[in-house]
Amino acid sequence: MSLHRLFAIARKEFHHITRDVRTLSLVTIAPAFLLLTLAYVFSFDADHFKLLVLDQDRTSLSRQYIADLTSDGSFQVVAYVERYEEIDAWLQTGRAHLALVIPPGTEAALQAHRPAPVQAVLDGTDAIATGQTIAQLNARSTAYAMKLLPQVVGRAPGQLDVRSRAWYNPPLRSLNSMVPGLIAVVLSMPALALSTALTREKELGSFEGLAATPLRGLEYLFGKTLTYIGFGLVSTVPVVLVATLWFHVPFRGSFLTFLALAMCYFLASFGLSMLVANVVKSQQAAMLIMIMVFFVPSLFLAGLVSPIDTSSLGNRLTSYALPATHFIVICRGVLLKGLGVAGLVSPALTLIGIGVGALLLSLALFRKWIA
Amino acid sequence: MFKRIRNLASKELVQLTRDWLMLALILIGPTLELVLLARAVSHGISHMPAVIVDQDHSEFSRQLVAAIDHTDELDVIAYVDSPDQMDAWLERNQAELAVIIPRGLEADLPSGTAQVELIADGTNSIAGSTALNAAFGAINAFMARRAAADARNLPTLELHIQVRYNPTLNVRQFTLTSQLGFIVYQVVLIVAALGLTRERELGTLEQLLVTPLRRLELIIGKAVPALIVASVDFILMWAIIVWGFGLPMRGSFPLLLGLSLLFIFAEIGWGLTISALSRTQQQAVLTVFVLALVDVSFSGYIVPVERMPVVLNAVAQVFPLQHYLILIRSVILKGADLPVVLNQVLALAVLGIGSWAVALASLRSRLD
Numbered sequence: 001m002s003l004h005r006l007f008a009i010a011r012k013e014f015h016h017i018t019r020d021v022r023t024l025s026l027v028t029i030a031p032a033f034l035l036l037t038l039a040y041v042f043s044f045d046a047d048h049f050k051l052l053v054l055d056q057d058r059t060s061l062s063r064q065y066i067a068d069l070t071s072d073g074s075f076q077v078v079a080y081v082e083r084y085e086e087i088d089a090w091l092q093t094g095r096a097h098l099a100l101v102i103p104p105g106t107e108a109a110l111q112a113h114r115p116a117p118v119q120a121v122l123d124g125t126d127a128i129a130t131g132q133t134i135a136q137l138n139a140r141s142t143a144y145a146m147k148l149l150p151q152v153v154g155r156a157p158g159q160l161d162v163r164s165r166a167w168y169n170p171p172l173r174s175l176n177s178m179v180p181g182l183i184a185v186v187l188s189m190p191a192l193a194l195s196t197a198l199t200r201e202k203e204l205g206s207f208e209g210l211a212a213t214p215l216r217g218l219e220y221l222f223g224k225t226l227t228y229i230g231f232g233l234v235s236t237v238p239v240v241l242v243a244t245l246w247f248h249v250p251f252r253g254s255f256l257t258f259l260a261l262a263m264c265y266f267l268a269s270f271g272l273s274m275l276v277a278n279v280v281k282s283q284q285a286a287m288l289i290m291i292m293v294f295f296v297p298s299l300f301l302a303g304l305v306s307p308i309d310t311s312s313l314g315n316r317l318t319s320y321a322l323p324a325t326h327f328i329v330i331c332r333g334v335l336l337k338g339l340g341v342a343g344l345v346s347p348a349l350t351l352i353g354i355g356v357g358a359l360l361l362s363l364a365l366f367r368k369w370i371a
Numbered sequence: 372m373f374k375r376i377r378n379l380a381s382k383e384l385v386q387l388t389r390d391w392l393m394l395a396l397i398l399i400g401p402t403l404e405l406v407l408l409a410r411a412v413s414h415g416i417s418h419m420p421a422v423i424v425d426q427d428h429s430e431f432s433r434q435l436v437a438a439i440d441h442t443d444e445l446d447v448i449a450y451v452d453s454p455d456q457m458d459a460w461l462e463r464n465q466a467e468l469a470v471i472i473p474r475g476l477e478a479d480l481p482s483g484t485a486q487v488e489l490i491a492d493g494t495n496s497i498a499g500s501t502a503l504n505a506a507f508g509a510i511n512a513f514m515a516r517r518a519a520a521d522a523r524n525l526p527t528l529e530l531h532i533q534v535r536y537n538p539t540l541n542v543r544q545f546t547l548t549s550q551l552g553f554i555v556y557q558v559v560l561i562v563a564a565l566g567l568t569r570e571r572e573l574g575t576l577e578q579l580l581v582t583p584l585r586r587l588e589l590i591i592g593k594a595v596p597a598l599i600v601a602s603v604d605f606i607l608m609w610a611i612i613v614w615g616f617g618l619p620m621r622g623s624f625p626l627l628l629g630l631s632l633l634f635i636f637a638e639i640g641w642g643l644t645i646s647a648l649s650r651t652q653q654q655a656v657l658t659v660f661v662l663a664l665v666d667v668s669f670s671g672y673i674v675p676v677e678r679m680p681v682v683l684n685a686v687a688q689v690f691p692l693q694h695y696l697i698l699i700r701s702v703i704l705k706g707a708d709l710p711v712v713l714n715q716v717l718a719l720a721v722l723g724i725g726s727w728a729v730a731l732a733s734l735r736s737r738l739d
Contacts, residue, residue: 037665118530138504138530160487162510172499177494196657296404307495
């Protein structure tokens with residue numbers, strides 16, 4: 001293998017990118033810009049629930065219950081309604097997240113030592129938000145019920161004080177979770193750029209010229225990849241700056257560690273780019289596969305918003321096959337947990353494994369393809 | 372005019388069908404994406420691993436742990452002897468929650484000094500807060516049951532939860548409908564955004580420009596393959612999710628098809644605009660990627676729209692995808708008919724006309 005030829009290809013690719021301002025900015029600062037936009041959308045601290053109240057009991061107990069629920073601001077009463085039928089309108093238009101129905105005779109039931117049913121009605125179309133609403137409501141209601149017991153039963157229950165803390169992100173600020181995850185998502189742009197760069201030569205026919213040279217497959221692939229690795233690493237700088245300086249997300253690990261692990265991620269995602277580029281003939285096809293099979297699934301299966309589904313082997317394999325899954329763990333590990341390479345050996349090795357595997361497969365499939 | 376459009380359209384179709392790999396991908400790609408997502412996201416957050424540090428080893432502590440394990444959200448996977456050992460579990464992402472039960476907990480109960488500590492992994496804030504809420508709720512419910520065990524009844528507030536429109540709280544229904552909309556969106560953009568750019572990059576656009584073809588006709592002709600491909604994909608994906616994944620179809624299919632065509636029309640405008648403004652396909656691809664991510668995020672696909680800051684919500688209205696997703700969900704899941712979704716239809720129509728106007732204008736300025 002000739003390093004001279006490899007670097008010649010790398011230099012050529014470098015000039016291709018830098019001579020066009022738009023391509024250059026898409027490859028270097030677009031990821032940071034994307035992070036800026038996306039993070040705002042993903043900062044959804046779901047802790048304000050609009051509550052509709054149908055209080056048919058109208059006793060001091062029912063009023064106290066509502067007051068207790070709304071005491072810390074997580075639930076906010078938007079209206080009191082008089083009739084059950086009115087609930088639908090409020091839920092369907094989204095003006096309320098849930099409706100609380102306190103039937104008549106609630107206080108009386110409790111005072112007579114009978115269980116008092118209370119109904120909560122939610123719009124289930126948005127299942128994730130609904131799940132959180134239910135969890136929050138349940139937790140608060142059981143806490144209130146606990147407080148009620150001494151009044152009703154006549155003696156205090158064995159008191160248990162439950163303290164809770166969240167490590168690495170004590171305020172459970174969603175930006176702190178989402179931004180590192182989004183860093184992994186936006187840093188997949190270089191892989192997309194590489195796949196189009198590789199297929200472009202085929203599509204434009206300029207590959208023929210290259211095929212006539214002594215250029216070997218390894219030199220060609222590595223040469224192009226080298227340039228994109230370079231630009232990828234350059235693009236991490238504005239991305240990290242946006243994350244730390246703009247969004248105030250902590251960066252507890254070392255930037256060098258981050259760069260080294262980002263290299264592993266580039267290795268894996270570039271390997272996949274090369275594999276795709278070897279198979280398809282047009283940039284459009286490359287784009288279709290990269291976006292539909294790798295990037296979009298990464299948004300959902302890589303643990304960005306909800307944790308990865310480990311319940312079945314198939315689902316677990318699918319998630320682990322995506323490089324983004326491991327890089328999200330790495331980003332959160334370096335930024336929030338302050339881990340070094342030692343603590344992130346497992347995802348790093350997995351990424352390297354994916355990369356090397358894809359690379360070897362690409363080399364095997366590489367042909368000096370001529371139209 | 373129509374003759375020229377028809378000729379251009381048939382040229383487009385011939386070119387499209389010539390690349391069999393691309394055709395196959397257009398059918399397989401979305402299907403694969405649909406299957407991948409639908410299989411995986413089939414339930415909400417549940418079975419999060421929890422590790423227990425039980426230094427009390429009493430009947431009470433065992434029952435407490437059982438109560439936590441009994442929840443859907445948490446699964447107790449390990450017991451360790453000391454808090455130090457617990458650190459590694461949280462650090463290595465092997466547990467979402469740790470429960471620390473100090474020695475002498477059961478003994479401390481009567482005096483009211485009993486204390487239990489919950490530690491969640493905050494790196495994923497949703498998972499962390501769900502874990503804490505679930506554990507908190509389980510412990511409280513357990514304590515309440517225990518206290519009232521002596522009394523004849525359970526004098527407490529019983530919360531009955533009724534979930535409308537999606538009784539099984541199936542995340543999958545939400546995701547499948549969103550996925551349908553999103554796939555149509557992706558296909559439209561991929562075909563439309565690269566169409567013109569490809570011709571420019573390959574040099575064949577010049578040849579098109581010396582024909583009597585007018586700009587509007589050129590755009591309409593270029594829109595045809597996108598329209599056909601997207602419609603076919605829409606019908607295919609709809610069939611898969613209704614018959615393959617068992618999604619209930621409560622609305623009318625013709626209405627859904629018509630609304631989808633309206634959306635496709637609106638989105639093609641944006642695709643053509645990108646196409647007209649990009650000099651190389653690589654630029655178009657990266658631009659589409661950026662746009663798609665922004666669009667997806669704003670559309671309420673991943674994050675519910677009401678939860679977003681008001682300003683972003685307002686900006687989100689400009690993206691056709693958001694309106695289309697609302698349309699799909701209303702028609703499929705809630706059986707809505709035209710009057711109910713009129714707002715969204717109007718929005719799509721306006722956005723569609725706007726995007727085509729922009730596309731036409733862009734082509735005018737970049738005919739080099």
